[in-house]
Structures are given as structure tokens and as C-alpha cells.
Amino acid sequence: MESAVIQRQYDDVIAAQYDHDPQNTTSNSLNRALNHLEAAGLLSGLLPAMKVLDIGMGTGMFLAKLRARSARLIEPCGIDISRQMAAIAHQKLPDLISAIDDGVNLDQHFCEERFDLVATHFVTGFVPIEHIAPRIFAKLDTGGVWSFVGGTTAGYRELQRRAAHPLIKLLFGSKPPNLQGMICPNSEREVVDVLEKNGFEILTSETYEPELQFPDFRTFIDFAYHGGWLTPFVEEIGLHKAKKWQQAILNALVFPVVDHHNIVLTLARRSA
Ligand SMILES: C[S@@+](CC[C@H](N)C(=O)[O-])C[C@H]1O[C@@H](n2cnc3c(N)ncnc32)[C@H](O)[C@@H]1O
Numbered sequence: 001m002e003s004a005v006i007q008r009q010y011d012d013v014i015a016a017q018y019d020h021d022p023q024n025t026t027s028n029s030l031n032r033a034l035n036h037l038e039a040a041g042l043l044s045g046l047l048p049a050m051k052v053l054d055i056g057m058g059t060g061m062f063l064a065k066l067r068a069r070s071a072r073l074i075e076p077c078g079i080d081i082s083r084q085m086a087a088i089a090h091q092k093l094p095d096l097i098s099a100i101d102d103g104v105n106l107d108q109h110f111c112e113e114r115f116d117l118v119a120t121h122f123v124t125g126f127v128p129i130e131h132i133a134p135r136i137f138a139k140l141d142t143g144g145v146w147s148f149v150g151g152t153t154a155g156y157r158e159l160q161r162r163a164a165h166p167l168i169k170l171l172f173g174s175k176p177p178n179l180q181g182m183i184c185p186n187s188e189r190e191v192v193d194v195l196e197k198n199g200f201e202i203l204t205s206e207t208y209e210p211e212l213q214f215p216d217f218r219t220f221i222d223f224a225y226h227g228g229w230l231t232p233f234v235e236e237i238g239l240h241k242a243k244k245w246q247q248a249i250l251n252a253l254v255f256p257v258v259d260h261h262n263i264v265l266t267l268a269r270r271s272a
Pocket of ligand 1: 003006007010026030055056057058059060061062079080081082085101102103104120121122123126127228
């Protein structure tokens with residue numbers, strides 16, 4: 001997926017709605033990531049200030065939650081491709097130091113700094129984990145940690161199955177839904193392998209499968225298009241412009257849907 005397209009979608013479609021967080025999937029996932037940091041003893045007020053770099057920090061949801069939860073002082077930095085998402089983050093975190101750029105260029109930013117925590121949360125569908133892993137290693141202080149949170153291609157099984165209905169294909173084109181390249185990696189095993197190969201020691205890892213409820217087309221579009229979860233896919237097949245009669249067919253054939261996402265959360269330490 002082209003980064004100019006992603007940037008436009010986040011600036012123009014998603015930023016204004018992102019914090020509504022339909023079904024609390026982002027918020028609940030980030031809370032679990034915070035639980036892992038807390039359990040590892042990294043949020044203790046006895047420790048010196050924590051320098052944090054959030055890659056694809058979006059509206060600053062994680063950094064704000066981290067600051068609220070942590071007894072330890074937080075010094076927040078971030079990089080994001082979307083100026084609009086970053087503008088919201090700056091409202092929540094007035095001391096945030098941010099760069100607006102593609103995360104693949106990470107090594108061109110914060111060159112003099114070393115971090116105690118680097119976060120990549122729901123961004124590795126855009127910035128490949130294999131590319132970013134050695135660059136995160138280089139940005140971390142010895143003993144610093146990487147908080148990884150990302151949806152896998154094992155998510156949305158039921159939606160993927162129903163989207164393969166012949167009538168849906170007839171209405172919205174014959175291409176089968178392809179989530180590869182939009183959501184990755186493929187599994188927790190894959191994340192753990194990449195991190196270990198790049199010199200990280202795994203502290204905690206889990207796969208979280210929150211239930212998703214889509215009673216009708218409208219709730220699906222709020223989540224998948226405005227909420228940012230499947231915006232490129234929705235635009236690609238034109239679902240966001242579905243006419244009233246098309247929506248009625250979708251409501252009859254596809255919805256309601258109860259589905260699950262599949263989200264990997266891994267906390268890993270940079271080995272000495
Ligand atoms: C799903 S949001 C996640 C935001 C935040 N990490 C969170 O968990 O709430 C993805 C974020 O990554 C940003 N993004 C997308 N592609 C990017 C890229 N190539 N480089 C940097 N940021 C990117 C988007 O602008 C958006 O803010």
C-alpha cells in the first residue's frame with residue numbers, strides 16, 4: 001500500500017474519528033500492553049524518567065495512557081506520517097517531541113537519543129517489522145524494551161468468509177478480499193522469531209482475540225472505514241460509497257456478523 005494513500009486516509013478520513021475507537025479494540029489492546037509494562041516493573045516511580053519513542057503514535061492514545069498509568073515520569077517522543085493524527089497527540093501531550101515522516105526513515109530522526117521504551121502499536125501493516133526491528137534495536141538503550149502490538153492476518157475470519165459470497169463479488173468486483181499487506185504479521189510466532197533474530201529477549205507475549213460485533217453495515221463502516229481498521233481495503237472495493245440499495249443487500253446477505261480480531265502483544269528487551 002502506497003504511503004501517500006495511507007497518509008491521506010489518516011489525515012482526511014480517520015484522524016477526526018480515531019479516538020471514538022468503536023468497540024474499544026484499540027484502547028483495550030493498549031491497556032493490555034500497559035499491563036505487560038507494569039508487570040515487568042517498568043512503571044515504578046523509583047526509576048528515573050522514561051524516554052519513550054512511539055512509532056506511528058497516531059493521536060497519542062498510548063502515550064497519554066502510559067503517562068496516566070505510570071508513577072515514573074514519561075518523556076514522550078513520536079513519529080507519524082499523518083500531520084492530523086499528530087496534531088491531536090500534541091493536544092494531549094504538550095511536551096511531545098514529534099517528527100512527521102514515514103516510519104521507514106526512522107534512522108534519520110532522533111539521531112542523538114537513546115530510548116528506554118520504543119512502541120510500535122498497530123503500525124507494522126505499514127512499516128514492515130523486518131525493516132524496523134534492527135532500527136529499533138539501534139534506538140534503544142541497553143536494557144530498553146520494545147512494546148509490539150499488531151493485528152495479524154488471522155483476524156476477521158468471519159468477515160473474510162462472508163465477503164467471498166458470490167453476490168458480494170458481483171456487486172463489488174471479483175477480487176477476493178486480500179488483507180495481506182494491510183495487516184501483518186501473520187502470527188505471534190512470526191513476531192517472536194523476528195524479534196529474537198534481531199537480538200531481543202522476549203519478556204511477555206500473548207495473542208488477544210477480542211470479539212467484534214457488527215449488527216449492520218453502518219456499524220461495520222464506522223469501525224472498518226472511519227475507525228481506520230480496514231480503510232485501504234474498504235476504499236479499494238468502494239464499500240464506503242455503497243448506495244442505499246447496495247447497503248440493503250449487504251444488510252440482508254452479510255450482517256449481522258460476530259467476528260474476532262487477532263492481535264499479538266509482545267514485550268521484548270534489547271539484550272546487552
Ligand atoms: C492504526 S493507527 C495506530 C495509532 C497508535 N499507535 C495507536 O495504537 O493508537 C496507525 C498510525 O500509523 C500511522 N502510519 C501509517 N503509516 C505510517 C508510516 N509509513 N510511517 C509512520 N506512521 C505511519 C498513521 O498515520 C496512524 O497514526
